[in-house]
Amino acid sequence: MNTRQWRLVRLLNRGEHFSARMLAEECKVSIRTIQRDMTVLEANGYPIYSEPGVAGGYRMLPHRNMPPLVLTNEETIVLFMLLEWVGQIPDFPFGTIRQEVAERYANELPKMTEQQIVKWKDRFRFQAVDTPPSPRNPALLDLLESGLMGNILYETTKGQKSIVVDPIGLSFEHNRWYFYGRTDRGFRQFRVDRVLGVSLHELPATDLTFSDLEKNMTHVPMTTVKLELTSLGERMLEGILPLRRDRTWQIPIRELTFLGRQLMRLGPEVRVIEPQDLREQLIRQAEKMIAVQQSDKPFGQN
The missing domain is CATH 1.20.5 (Single alpha-helices involved in coiled-coils or other helix-helix interfaces)
Known part of the structure; x- marks a missing residue:
């Protein structure tokens, strides 16, 4: 198939009806050439429906199997x-x-x-990633296809909470599945392994995409995070932040508390240079951890 014939496939994939004259004008060829091209497309497995007569033309049948790819x-x-x-x-x-x-x-x-x-x-190895089970992915996919908003039952640090979400999509980041959507508190990120249930809401969704999320991020207050890391710390940082040569990142201010909890996992393999708020947060968390280890009181009691 040539370039013109691939262009015809793209036009017909719109699901619209095209007369031979319209296609000939679009491709700047004769009607007879279009007719020959349609024969070629049919021979290659494309279900072209042709309607004879003055008002006739061509359209692609829906719900079809894709034709085989021709690959090197x-x-x-x-x-x-x-x-x-x-x-x-x-x-x-x-x-x-x-x-x-x-x-x-x-x-x-x-x-x-x-x-x-x-x-x-035998020369490539794709190692299985250490990802928490995310069994709600199919239900979230159904939500995305429904065109409706959804109710998500979510496990927070303070217990279970039902949240109405205008869905955006699923994202695989740092070896975890995340679900993005807009709530009454703005755009939110949900860990799928903490999603306990998904149901459809009666309100229609607004067809948000990740492009809308990125545009919103330009208005989110950010702060500079600068770290010092040992060699082991660099390896442990994988899955938390993408490794950068200058060890400097731009992070939403509202994510600092969560980032601090993650950095605690690195122990003495990381030191926060800036911001000071994040450094003090790690110090407080370390002091709490020491106090817990030194206490003889029943665990969970002050």
């Missing part, structure tokens, strides 16, 4: 490796489908390509 040998290997990598992400929303696609894909490969993939699989 190298593209085939890369795609298979990507499927293998996705398979290591726990609770991937389309995990079952991914496995079926990988098996069907492998069964259709030429013997020589299959042998190359087996060879490369």
